Amino acid sequence: MKVLLIEDDPAMQASLQRALERRGMRVTCWGEGSRALDRWQASLPDVVLLDLSLPGLDGLEVLAQARAAGLRTPVIILTARGTVGDKVIGLNTGADDYLPKPFDLDELEARVRAMDRRAGQSGPALPIGLDRSPEYAGLRFDAESGAVYCQGQPLELAPREAALLKALLQRPGHAVGKERLFEAVFPGESEVQLEAVEVVAYRLRKRLQPTGVQLVTLRGLGYLLKASA
Missing domain, CATH: 1.10.10.10 (Winged helix-like DNA-binding domain superfamily/Winged helix DNA-binding domain)
Structure with a gap:
């Protein structure tokens, strides 16, 4: 499974990369928002782990641009912004799951694998509203x-x-x-x-x-x- 981790904290980035790779995942890392969409499109990950507080471009804007570009990759938001309002905004923007920091690594792994299974079982995600009169x-x-x-x-x-x-x-x-x-x-x-x-x-x-x-x-x-x- 290929995971794209978009996280600007070097220590957090290194720690998550090591932990997920020990669990058999291939992890690509990126640390700022302005070219995150390019890295997303280039790496074609199975799951994206996205921090919201990114330099250059906020994580929500990265997510909005990705969805507008037709990228349907499952996204789990990882952030210290843990209020209900923040969660709703993230999910409305196109996230599939939300995990506030600090979090348990076993829970993160479980959620990543659940996202990957869900994407595989559902087939390619189609934008809701594609057929006007279904x-x-x-x-x-x-x-x-x-x-x-x-x-x-x-x-x-x-x-x-x-x-x-x-x-x-x-x-x-x-x-x-x-x-x-x-x-x-x-x-x-x-x-x-x-x-x-x-x-x-x-x-x-x-x-x-x-x-x-x-x-x-x-x-x-x-x-x-x-x-x-």
Whole structure:
């Protein structure tokens, strides 16, 4: 597994590189933000570990540029900024996980390997919203009206439920991570916690019961749509 570590503290950088390489990972290091995107594109890592407080360019800006450039590599933010607001901002910008400093190396390894497994099982990540009017197993999201139809009949959904369903319809049968769903359901809402996705998913699951399509929870991976047999 290839890991790109973007961290400006030399001692922390060296310590993490040694620890992860002992665990069988290949680690490339970079210490400042201004050319971090170039290094990211050149190294094609499986997982990126990103510090936020970088010289030259802030880590959030690096992440935003990477996502805008179409880089879908899983990103774990490593930072001393550990408030809920900071976490939400990082996840909204496109991070997949968040680990505040100081952290346990065993936990970091577990999260890196989980990110790598998730990426491998889900296949290449597609940007949510790629298909404007996705459909699956009789369910269809109409982009013009924002309505959802089941077998041609309107399905009564609240706006957040419809947004969650639309995001899931982009990849039916494949898991979509909670962070990605949060971006689709709560865009730009920095005061909302990630766990709010679970509440919307619970409501949507009940709405879908008569349709023959199940909303399945995969622990550690996210949610997926599955047509009933």
